[in-house]
Amino acid sequence: MRADKFNPLASLVTWAIVILMVFPLIWMVLTSIKPQSELFVFPIKLLPEHVTFEHYRRLIEDTPFLGYFWNSVVLSVATTVVVMVVATLGGYSLARFRYRGRETIAVAVLCTYLMPSVVLIIPLYLMMVKLGLENTLTSLVISYTTFALPYALWLLRSFMAGIPEDLEAAALVDGAGRLGAFKDVILPQALPGIISTALFTFILAWNEYLYALVMVNTDETRPLTTGVMNMLVSSFNIEWSLLMAASVMMSVPLLFFFAFLQRYLTSGFGAGGVKG
Amino acid sequence: MAAVSFKNVRKVFGETISIPSLDLDIRDGEFVCLLGPSGCGKTTTLRMLAGLEQPTSGTIHIGGQEVHELPPAKRDIAMVFQSYALYPHLTVAENIVYPLRKRGVPKSEWPAMLANIAQLLQLEPLLARKPKQLSGGQQQRVALGRALIRKPKVFLLDEPLSNLDAKLRAHMRAELIELHRRIGTTTVYVTHDQLEAMTMSTRIAVMNGGVLQQFATPDEIYYRPANLFVAGFIGTPAMSLIDGDLQRDDNGFVVRAGGLLLRLPHSTLRHDAVHEVTVGLRPEDIVLGRGANSARIKVVEPTGHESIVLMECGGATLCTRIASDVPLAAELRAGQDVPFDVTLAHTHVFCRQSGLRQNRDDTKVTAIKRTRDAA
Numbered sequence: 158m159r160a161d162k163f164n165p166l167a168s169l170v171t172w173a174i175v176i177l178m179v180f181p182l183i184w185m186v187l188t189s190i191k192p193q194s195e196l197f198v199f200p201i202k203l204l205p206e207h208v209t210f211e212h213y214r215r216l217i218e219d220t221p222f223l224g225y226f227w228n229s230v231v232l233s234v235a236t237t238v239v240v241m242v243v244a245t246l247g248g249y250s251l252a253r254f255r256y257r258g259r260e261t262i263a264v265a266v267l268c269t270y271l272m273p274s275v276v277l278i279i280p281l282y283l284m285m286v287k288l289g290l291e292n293t294l295t296s297l298v299i300s301y302t303t304f305a306l307p308y309a310l311w312l313l314r315s316f317m318a319g320i321p322e323d324l325e326a327a328a329l330v331d332g333a334g335r336l337g338a339f340k341d342v343i344l345p346q347a348l349p350g351i352i353s354t355a356l357f358t359f360i361l362a363w364n365e366y367l368y369a370l371v372m373v374n375t376d377e378t379r380p381l382t383t384g385v386m387n388m389l390v391s392s393f394n395i396e397w398s399l400l401m402a403a404s405v406m407m408s409v410p411l412l413f414f415f416a417f418l419q420r421y422l423t424s425g426f427g428a429g430g431v432k433g
Numbered sequence: 434m435a436a437v438s439f440k441n442v443r444k445v446f447g448e449t450i451s452i453p454s455l456d457l458d459i460r461d462g463e464f465v466c467l468l469g470p471s472g473c474g475k476t477t478t479l480r481m482l483a484g485l486e487q488p489t490s491g492t493i494h495i496g497g498q499e500v501h502e503l504p505p506a507k508r509d510i511a512m513v514f515q516s517y518a519l520y521p522h523l524t525v526a527e528n529i530v531y532p533l534r535k536r537g538v539p540k541s542e543w544p545a546m547l548a549n550i551a552q553l554l555q556l557e558p559l560l561a562r563k564p565k566q567l568s569g570g571q572q573q574r575v576a577l578g579r580a581l582i583r584k585p586k587v588f589l590l591d592e593p594l595s596n597l598d599a600k601l602r603a604h605m606r607a608e609l610i611e612l613h614r615r616i617g618t619t620t621v622y623v624t625h626d627q628l629e630a631m632t633m634s635t636r637i638a639v640m641n642g643g644v645l646q647q648f649a650t651p652d653e654i655y656y657r658p659a660n661l662f663v664a665g666f667i668g669t670p671a672m673s674l675i676d677g678d679l680q681r682d683d684n685g686f687v688v689r690a691g692g693l694l695l696r697l698p699h700s701t702l703r704h705d706a707v708h709e710v711t712v713g714l715r716p717e718d719i720v721l722g723r724g725a726n727s728a729r730i731k732v733v734e735p736t737g738h739e740s741i742v743l744m745e746c747g748g749a750t751l752c753t754r755i756a757s758d759v760p761l762a763a764e765l766r767a768g769q770d771v772p773f774d775v776t777l778a779h780t781h782v783f784c785r786q787s788g789l790r791q792n793r794d795d796t797k798v799t800a801i802k803r804t805r806d807a808a
Contacts, residue, residue: 326485327518329505331579332535341531345522 182408189213189401196397212402221376222403225384230410232294232380233362236301240309240358243302245351248313249343253325263314266307274304278371285372292373297380300368305361309354316350317343349420356418360411381407435496435509435586435619436461437482442491442501444477444643451477452643455491459636464613464620466630466637470666474643475623476591482621483512483589496586506535511580512589515596517572519564519579526551526560529578536583550578553612570601581616588620594629606632627667631655639663656779661788664713664781670741672713675749676785679710688712688782692747693726695780702782706791713781716741719753722761724774733765744771 184203188196189212191205216222251263281303285296320343328338344351369383379387385403389396437459444452452474459465467475480486482493484505493501500508511532519528529550530543538546551557554574564572573593580588590609594602610633613620624630630637631651639646639654639662647659658664664672677690679702686702688695690712721742728746739754740762753773755762765771782791 321516321518323514323516323518324520326483326505327512327514327520327579328531328535329485330483330510330512331532332506334504334506337535342520345520 185401185404188397189405191398193398212398213406216399216402216406220388220399221384222381222388222406224376225379225381225388226406228294228378228384229363229380229382229407232297232301233359235294235298236305236362237355237358239298239302240305241351241355244306244309244313244354245344245347247310248317249339251310251314252317252320253322266310269304270307270311275367277303278368281368282371292375292378294373294378296372297365297369300372301362301365305358308361309358312354312357313347313350316347316354320346352418356414359414363407363411436494437587437619437621438494439478439482440492440494442478442481442488442493444474444481444486445489450643455643455645457638457645457648459619459621462617462619463635464622464633466634467621467623467640468625468627468630468637468666469640469646470625473640475625475638475640477643478640479512479589479591479621479623482587483510484508509586510589511583511585511587513573513576513580513591513593515592517564517576517593517596519572519575521564523563524560525556525562525564525567525575528564528575529556529582532579532583538583546582550582553581554578569597570605573597573605577612581612584618586619588618590620590622592624593622594624595626602629609633627669631667639666641666657790657792657794658713658781659790661711661713661783664783664790668715670716670752670754672715672781673719673749673751673753674783675712675714675751677710677712679706679708679782679791681706688780691749691751692728693749693775695775695777697777697780697782700793701778701780702791703793706782707784707786709785710791711783711785711788713783714751714775715779715781716752716754718776718779719751720774720776721753721755721765721771722759722773724772726773726775727770728773730765730767730769730771732767740765744773 187203187205190208190210192207192209192211195202195205195207251259251266277300281296281300282291285291285293285299290296290299324342324346325338328342329335333341364382365380366382366386369380373379373383376384381403385400385407389400389403437457439455439457442452442455443450455474455478457478467478469475477486481488481501482495484500484503484507488501491501492499495508495510520531523531526547530547533543533546547560551560554577556571556574556578559567559571559575564575567575573596576593594605597605606629613633622629622633631654634651636648636650637654638648641662647654647663649657649659654663654667658667658672661674665674675690675693677688677693680687680689684696685699686697686706688697688710690710693712695712726746728744728751730742730744731750732743734741734743735757737757739756742753742755742765744751744753751773755765783789784791
């Protein structure tokens with residue numbers, strides 16, 4: 158196969174788009190290490206004259222940031238675990254077994270997936286109050302599951318439908334039971350799909366703002382998204398330095414996952430798309 | 434090793450009756466092929482035997498034990514799939530010992546059993562590889578090894594050679610025959626390739642539309658097809674089938690079919706043979722260059738050592754073959770009229786309505802083969 162010839166115009170356009178997309182992130186990192194005095198100078202300076210990590214120190218030591226961080230970790234991990242356990246088994250059921258109502262369930266999952274998540278806020282909040290779960294991380298885990306699960310189910314159903322049925326049949330003939338065949342054959346083959354779906358779910362839960370704003374309202378239970386906004390942004394003042402430092406630290410786990418697991422994400426994009 | 438039997442087995446998918454009623458008895462140690470066109474129910478039959486499909490009704494026995502309600506793991510069978518179904522994330526060695534792991538065979542016994550199988554199937558250099566690093570023939574041997582390692586009562590093979598090229602298929606056919614000769618395990622083999630069925634089987638079960646057409650030895654199937662379907666399905670080139678009428682007189686039977694007039698002795702057909710018939714002639718029973726019959730050649734297909742000749746006689750199409758070293762072979766042309774003769778003793782007659790065979794079949798098949806060889 159011939160390699161594509163170098164196209165300078167295409168490269169120029171591509172790099173322009175990349176820089177446009179990446180520039181806010183670069184600006185965010187540079188702002189987080191600039192002293193306060195260099196933030197609003199004119200003409201604008203891209204690079205800091207003096208590098209400081211004072212904003213990070215203040216964020217960690219003088220604010221409840223670490224508490225918010227921990228809440229986000231617990232919330233995102235719990236949501237991901239719940240969603241993945243249910244979606245893996247549910248996707249296997251929808252892909253492999255024949256029973257009455259299977260297609261109805263699949264269509265219902267798809268319709269739920271297509272519904273904007275915001276329409277459920279009020280009923281879910283009332284439900285959490287009735288259950289005595291208002292202002293708890295559990296209420297957020299349940300809420301996030303409602304919109305993350307249909308998406309994960311749909312994605313994993315596609316992945317598992319692509320696994321040849323003969324592999325499972327061979328495992329059954331070789332002596333495995335249904336669960337054994339699932340563990341020995343389906344899970345290893347669906348691993349790229351499971352990892353990419355877990356990553357999407359984690360990112361979804363980590364970045365979610367609206368439900369966190371409605372469901373929880375104390376520092377003990379706020380995740381990073383609402384905690385940072387509540388702490389650093391008011392009608393009268395925005396602490397830009399701390400806000401940028403917080404944004405950098407909020408991005409670190411996601412960057413970490415992307416770095417190690419990006420190839421699973423790209424296979425996931427191809428399979429089921431990304432919910433906006 | 435064990436005998437296998439299907440008793441009144443029926444399989445329905447939704448509103449489709451895949452297998453109306455199947456009775457089949459396979460003896461201990463036999464190599465039986467389920468042969469038929471796509472959609473005839475042979476793979477469904479195999480999957481019911483494996484436990485991957487449940488019969489709608491009827492019973493299946495393996496070694497005298499009723500198994501149709503048992504899961505596959507409890508039937509003591511092993512299966513080779515058309516796709517081989519090797520576990521992609523496991524090495525060749527791990528694939529082969531997987532059944533031992535699942536069935537609780539002590540781990541201390543695995544190395545010796547694996548070594549035996551690897552030596553038998555020449556897999557020693559491949560044990561550390563993954564399936565995607567193997568050729569088609571190697572994958573097939575690994576699949577066989579995985580099936581052989583725990584010495585099951587019955588082997589099931591679902592078109593295992595269909596993904597191989599012709600040369601490798603011929604080689605593996607010979608290997609499978611040798612393997613069965615050595616280990617003697619009851620084997621049920623699904624194929625749509627009649628060459629595989631004819632060369633490998635102890636008996637062949639020919640199926641069509643979910644119905645068992647004939648269950649007999651390859652020779653019986655070839656020389657005494659039970660009905661029109663079997664007659665037309667078995668044999669390459671296919672048997673020429675011509676509709677005609679049968680009359681009986683003092684000297685025997687007179688058959689008028691297409692442009693043919695055949696006189697058959699009373700001993701050839703059943704005394705209650707019907708009037709409306711279809712006559713079947715194998716290519717080797719139509720001899721070109723002599724005889725009272727005449728046909729116009731439509732197509733001559735040289736294949737190397739022989740030529741296949743299609744010709745038209747009284748509206749019927751006949752197919753015959755002629756060796757390339759016969760002088761006449763070089764002279765044959767499309768549009769040419771050529772005399773031909775028919776070996777009356779090997780003429781097949783079927784009821785046109787039911788398709789059932791009307792011949793008496795007093796002569797043993799071995800005798801038929803001897804007369805052919807002598808001719």
